[in-house]
Amino acid sequence: MYGSATMIVLSIGNGVNGFMLDPSIGEFILTEPNIRIKPRGKIYSINEGYEQFWDAATSEYVQSKKRPKTGKPYGARYIGSMVADVHRTLVYGGIFMYPGTTEAPKGKLRMLYESIPMAYIVEQAGGLAVTGTKNILDIVPKSIHERCPVFMGSKDDVQDVIDLYKKHGL
Template sequence: MSQQLPPSADWIGHPTVDAVFDVVRDTAAEVREALPERRAYVEGHNPSGEKVRAADEYADELFCERLLALDSVGSYASEERQSAREADDGGEYHLALDPLDGSSNLTSNNPMGTIVSVYDEPVPTGGDHLVAAAFVLYGPNTTMVVSDGDSVDEYLIEGAADEGDDGRKLLREDLTLPDDPTVYAFGGRRPDWTDGVTAAVEDLEADRLKLRYGGAFIADVMQVLTHGGVFAYPELTDSPEGKLRYCFECAPVGFVVEAAGGRASDGYGDLFGTDPDRLHARSPVYLGNEELVDRVEATLS
């Protein structure tokens, strides 16, 4: 017997932010359909020096065009752009997107996602200026996790909205991290980890946590939100800032994890105490059950 899903309501009950997430829902459905034909790399690199696929460019252009058309949006920034693009008529919110997180997984047909941050001032800025955040996961199903900072809800995205159907179903309301964590995921090559990071992982493995790492930030974090545990992309011996971008990845996903009852850290303190000095600034990040993140911090210090 199939599960009866509850009806959907507003995303977070804030009309102008809900309008942003409506656009994300509709656009994500189109991005998903377009992925099979846009697997190839294109010329050039993004501002972080990474190779770009046709799917990255397509998703970025589509989200940018549609989100900037909203009166409430003052600017749009993404991992694929050197600088933010400002709206003709400045709105009150400033968006920072990773349009296609984990696009390297396209060839191997593994999950990827879209990360959306809603700030109340232009980026770069600290995570304490986040108003809301969401991410879409293109897995066996397309799902969207949304948070206003107080709670987290997960939706099944069935397609773009049309008359009489808003294109989504509520899967989990007030999603919270399980009290009995079972998974961990640390990025980077083990030989490149610092001694502190290596010791932190050994401590986690002593608790028989299972490794779950698939190379897409959103997919790995969703494992932690579902099963409990900790995700990290830590500082490395040759890259003390780690890999993930603060405004586009670390801050918004940390915002979601903390609203789900977890904790977000840069390894030495509150992730939201960071004040990035450039749009594509990176930061180490540790997300998950509070007790586990606290243990990692204690080991690193």
């Protein structure tokens, strides 16, 4: 991630670590060892401009976070950059969503170079990453630009989405 600082978040199959660039020596320094995503967060991240095109499970989930029956509502944060939105989800917990819509039933994020790499990082940090009905890491892509819906982040938040997909028979 590039910004006021440059960071690499990396997993080689045994957890997730964050390395910050130290420009004075030109090296990346381990600054965030063993990143773990919280089981439940307080933030949801989705482009609400597409709400009219969502399926019933996604609509119900977002409404449950905006207007919960008990407790405080989740905060809505959406940068529009998957890397930045997922990074925030890793750090603070919660859920990042890019669902399928009536206009794009398979979603817009590409599996091979967007969904699967981020799902790997999220799951290595203790979270979940699903399409709503399937674990993203269980999908075998059939083409280089194949797309899939995405719900990833804190285990309990993503499980809520899975439960709603089951409830709605999707």
